[in-house]
Amino acid sequence: MPSALPAVEYRIRPANPGAHLFHVSCTVRDPDPAGQVFRLPAWIPGSYMIREFARNIVTLRAELDGEPWPVDKLDKHSWRAAPLADGGVLCLHYEVYAWDLSVRAAHLDGTHGFFNGTSVFLAVEGRTDRPCLVDIERPDGAEYRDWKVATALPLAHGVVGAARPYGFGWYRAADYDELIDHPVEMGSFALGHFEAAGTTHDVVLTGRHDCDLERLCKDLQRICEWQIKLFGAPPPMDYYAFLTMVVGDGYGGLEHRASTALLCSRADLPWKGMEGLPDGYKSFLGLCSHEYFHTWNVKRIKPAAFTPYDLTQENYTRLLWAFEGFTSYYDDLALVRSGVITPEDYLGLLGKTVSAVLRGNGRTKQSVAESSFDAWTKYYRQDENAPNAIVSYYTKGALIALALDLQLRAGSDGRISLDDVMRLLWQRHGQTGLGVEEEGIFEAVREVGGKTLGPKLARWLKTTVEGTDDLPLAKLLRGFGIDWQAEPTAAAPSLGIKLAAGNGECRLATVHDGGAAQAAGLSAGDVLIALDGLKLGSGKALDDMLARRQPGDGAEIHAFRRDELMMFSVVLGEPVVDKISLKLAAKASAGALKLRRGWLGRAA
Ligand SMILES: [Zn+2]
Secondary structure, eight states: OOSSSOOEEEEEEEEEGGGTEEEEEEEESSOOTTOOEEEOOSSBTTBOSOOOGGGGEEEEEEEETTEEEOEEEEETTEEEEOOOTTOOOEEEEEEEEOBOOSSSSEEEETTEEEEOHHHHOOEETTOTTSOEEEEEOOOSSGGGTTOEEEESSOBOTTSTTBOOTTOSEEEEESSHHHHTTSOEEEESOEEEEEEETTEEEEEEEESSOOBOHHHHHHHHHHHHHHHHHHHOSSOSOSEEEEEEEEESSOEEEEEOSSEEEEEEEGGGSOBTTOOSOOHHHHHHHHHHHHHHHTTTBTTTBOBGGGSSOOTTSOOOOSOHIIIIIHHHHHHHHHHHHTTSSOHHHHHHHHHHHHHHHHTOGGGGTOOHHHHHHTTTTTGGGOOTTHHHHOOOTTHHHHHHHHHHHHHHHHHTTTSOOHHHHHHHHIIIIITTOOOBOTTHHHHHHHHHHHHHHHHHHHHHHHHHHHSOOOOOHHHHHHTTTEEEEEEESSSSOBOOEEEOOSTTSEEEEEEOTTSHHHHHTOOTTOEEEEETTEEOOSHHHHHHHHHTSOTTOEEEEEEEETTEEEEEEEEOBOOOEEEEEEEEOSSOOHHHHHHHHHHHOTTO
């Protein structure tokens, strides 16, 4: 190692895949004589919720120079070894239960292993700036002979037993922050490769699938190249991995500095002979694009509140609308600008985002700045009242980015765009490591917009992210030759409810504020049994009956609340206008056409 200080050494062994147990050890060669403290993170960066990963530590013991040494638990995620006046090599041994099939934690069985460092590597207090060495070991048994390792952790060149590419053995990280930012996948996965701007990218697929990897790599290559070009080549990492777990039904992603962990549905992957671009595949590409954009926006351009992260507790920022919202805007935009989808496809996706935002009453009560601040207890811990109480800093944040981009373009005759704001943030913060202060995005907009446009748009942005007004998107899009059509999803009168998915019953997931069901006293969790004395087996039966009635009609609804049968008199409401369709206008002025092509590319 180049550093003069001894590295912290970790070993991780999938010791018992059947019991989902990783055995981990952590060796400290110069422990704190006053009593070395070890601590596991309470949350994982990118997923803003206290998860208390230490609850999965099953057993833990310490050794000093190979002999048992006392260790005490200090709180839910911290331990302290007894003071050691004469020094020595301190080693902690612990077992971690890994059975969370998500991108946020760790998972181990006989088919594969996956872990985030935040779930398995205890931080050594006072030593987190030290280099780290990690020995990733193969499980015992002939059935694991073909297992490989996929991770963006650098190989520990020069160390005895250093891993070879995709191999077990020693890896390294410059410090603890880097160590926990490279998730690790092990198993007999499928592997695809492509180069983007001269940098190797791997696509790793774990689980059963019939994916056309060649096609996937081709599409991802275009998306990645477009994003690299946006910020300026070369990209800030010398290797990148899409670590993908394929399941029957799943969706999720978590960003890291040189990789992403993804969870996807088998049916969303492309297959040999696939025609067109199915919606599921578009959505998977959008997810990959989203996590890749984070390589710049949030992994390197970071809120000051995250520099450094405090992994023991909530880290508050009002800026997630910029880090998640702007990323959500660019994820689909990158698909159309790179030519992977058509402008018509893009407008279809955008229409869905606009509709999703309009469907939540919470947007009239919570600003995206508040939603960001309260992510820990609200966005990440949604209950039945969430649509009435909170706004998504992802979807509304994406629409704010859209409105800002369109205003920058329209106000500068297409010379300035949100791309320039992202590049300024990259140069000023991403490349320097300087965190973005809470007012930093407004300041960047003011600067990029110039004398006339800048102050006006910076003020508009601040008012918008701190307020709850709907965005003037229909008008802005008209200036870009885009038609906006608003209509009800169903022409039938409305009950103002959302049904829970599945199992053939009409269980209310949400009762919308101001709707007919709420006025009649119905609540989330109620199971609707009959409407005007006729059985409601499923949501389809309810839709069919409502379609034959008019707004203002009365109806009797029988429902179970827990095990009690209750009756409610409902007055049906007007159909809700909640479906926005966007189309390229057949007729647009030369000015609008020029702006549209500048925004969506020549095909528009
Ligand atoms: Zn994100």
